[in-house]
Amino acid sequence: MSTVGTFCLVLHSHLPLLARHGRWPVGEEWLYQSWAHSYLPVVATLRELAAEGRGQLATLGVTPVLAAQLDDPYSLRGVHDWLGGWTLRAHSAASRLPDLAAHEHRVSTAATAEFEAHWRHGGSPALRALRDTGAVELLGGPAAHPFQPLLDPRVRAFSLRTGLADHALRLGGRPAGIWAPECGYAPGLEHDYAAAGVSRFLVDGPALRGDTALARPVGDSDVLCVGRDLAVTYRVWSPRKGYPGSAEYRDFHTWDHPSGLKPARVTGRRVPSERKRPYSPALAADAVQRDARDFVDTVVARLRALRATHGRPALTVAAFDTELFGHWWHEGPAWLAAVLRMLPSAGVSVRTLGGAIDDGLVGDPVALPECSWGSGKDWRVWAGPQVASFVAANDDVQRDLLSLSGLLRTDVRDPLADLLADQALHALSSDWAFMVTKDSAADYARSRAALHAGRVAELAGLLRAGRRRAAQRRTAHWADAVPTFGHLDARDLAGSP
Template sequence: MSHPDSPVPGQFVLVLHSHLPWLANHGRWPVGEEWLYQSWAASYLPVFAMLRRLADDGYSDMLSLGITPVLAAQLDDPHCAASMYEWLADWQLRATEAAVATDTQRRELGAREYRSASAALADFESHWRHGAAPMLRRVAASGVAEILGGPLAHPFAPLLDPRLRRFSLAEGLADAALRCGTRPRGIWAPECAFAPGMEAEYAAAGVGHFMVDGPTLHGDTALARPVGDTDVLAFGRDLSVSYRVWSPKSGYPGHPAYRDFHTYDHATGLKPARVTGKTVAAKDKKPYDPQRADPVIDRHVDDFIGHVRHRLVEESARIGRPALVVAAFDTELFGHWWHEGPIWLERLLRRLPEAGVRVGTLASAAANGHTGAAVGLPPSSWGSGKDWRVWEGPQVSHLVQLNAEVSATALDAVDKLVDPRGGRSRVADQIVRETLLTVSSDWPFMVSKDTAADYAVRRAHTHAHATRELVDAALRSHVGQAEQLRRNWSRADNLFADLDARRLHTTEALSTRRRSH
């Protein structure tokens, strides 16, 4: 779609949501740490490299970047960093094997992958040797993007015990402040999930704005809306624009010229094919050719810009004032799922201002006055049906019951074990840590969508078992056994070192005081 470069009214905001569940020390292949390293290599490395280039070229206020605390913890974890380095080296070795094959197509594939692996290794050695925190601080300090926070361990908040929900959010924001050097004012609520009343909890935690899906605002996403009687703003994802890229039925990544995600060369684990066609069998797919894909990327950039311009003009006319268009995606789409995604993304962000589109962040959209009248929001999410069925439907009722039981057990134990004015209890800390890992929204999602469902159920029950046996030993005053269990479990689940169970009391007291005022 062609477009003139005359300015259009309003503002466009791109939001990226970066998240993976805690995978370290819980399997490698086919589900486990491999998922982390694939996403790190294909998405996080190029996206942060893009942000560095944009910042160096003087761009600012280009997008809102959500990084969940559980993902940041893995990107900062020494075990994960060392294993990632090994994974990149293995990628290079696999490419070398392909590059010396007798088959011409495999040799070309190997040479291309060797160059990519070598570039990724150099990037990792230069920028990631101290983890993600220095990268996040650089992004925040440069102003190229707004960092969004979120609750610890990515729970489906509406179904979580309110006390644990408030604690998880407060701790998640504190964790982001430690890593980024600044406390986020905006959050990506896990799964864009909302229940009436959560806006008051957001206000008490100091959250200024958050994301919901478009249908939560009945499709009227042209302005951010204060929720209830708070000043907390809900921004809605514009589905008509977002679905141009990634939709349940179509989108750019399915173009025949792009690299196929699902087809592997089983001898090397590399991906040799292009999509070719939606109904073409893997064995019949044509070899991937980057030169064939490159002009398609440009066409899709132009198409997306054209739709953004049209939507801004259309929505501004409808509401009688400059409108807002928010497109939101999982960061892992760009590179991991859609190989050409990072190139498309950088070209898009550079060309949007040239095409007369004002680009900004959620924070700048609020500051620029793109806000409307207050609304009440319904129970909602960005999952199937835009309701809670993915996380509380009959297919995951066993996990809903498990989460409720484990949360109640843990909170009762912490109340008995912890004196908020006394010393720290590492056992209580680990009880809370394992509880938060149990209630991760990823496990019911994976069951509902039948993606590695057995792994998801096993993970939920593993963390539930850890919680229960820690609680049992601690409440029986088996101090030595409880401490040994704590050490054993913390070797696997050593994230959120600053988590302090005593703050379950202080967070609740502070929240109560704020709500009373």
């Protein structure tokens, strides 16, 4: 069968959690929920499809700070305990909600078995094994998910090198592509990427004025940008609608508070929680097949239209946060499996980003504007009036970080400087401004950003004053006095452009 075109699925895993020595922040519950409900079933689904002889199924991005959490011994013990608690919660509901309890027992015990078989030694072995089968391409990124356009070029390069080095350390090779945090771009970033050995990155479709049919060189560089096709992506989930809102799927927001389980189906968008109907796995399974067929029809129609417009085979890229599949949308992993099985039968080639580029799906150079995938597709979420104080504080953090350059010896690593650099990278995370702009755990975001920025200012001041013993005494009281990125070497700041 001749193909109508090529489809790329891109999933990006990221949570606004930061490493602490021996433990993680208050939000570790977020990590365990996403791990149990998304990362375990999505990886298991891709492994099952690979065992059927299917290759180049998806392109996966895992931010370095999340990769560190997925490998951390404390987190591994914590999620294993959490999985056991999930099963116990299912059993506790058996007398009141027998059908739901039986479903949750099956799902939780399957998750525990998946973890024990493939994740006990961390996320990196699980991801590396999946990549080595040829099922996925792995993307890298800057160390702690900063909004790169707002960074000093020297800090930006340092953060990217640190993140790429972390990826190589955990996964056995430097990635060719990255998911640029928040799909943030400023003209000239492509030269930073080329210098770091990055050959491709993702942008949001409006940055290309919706012309996402091919990967394109950026400016006069050889670095390619690949655009997220919103016409296809928004079929699944958009700011206003998508499959997870269908009446048959499990409702994310309705809780059985004694057990912590979710007993209801969506039923209707305006139906209050107390009037929602009980969740039915059978009804949801039928909806999965219906919506998978609809999505495949959408992809085929889109690719045919693009081929007619461009006169050549075209590409469509659907890109999502991984947490949509399983965490926010309980049936999401089953839907992914159905789609990835149906697409080839419909004449669609499924490829990774690298595979699509190797197939020659590359167009003419393009000049990209300032952009992101946030509200307005510009920088307002991370640089708007609501977060002006964050921008100013981040400028101070960067000045303190760069002040280290004149204090560092070149012949030996400085643990205090490394710790300061690690704290600075965390302070510069894009998550803090996003959470404030969107009023999502805004107080948590403000406190975390202020904590890291304050530590950077204090430690930088002590080091500039030559008060190393005072700095050692002060950092000894920090709960996370060991850098998240153990390979981080502050001397590398001197290598920044």
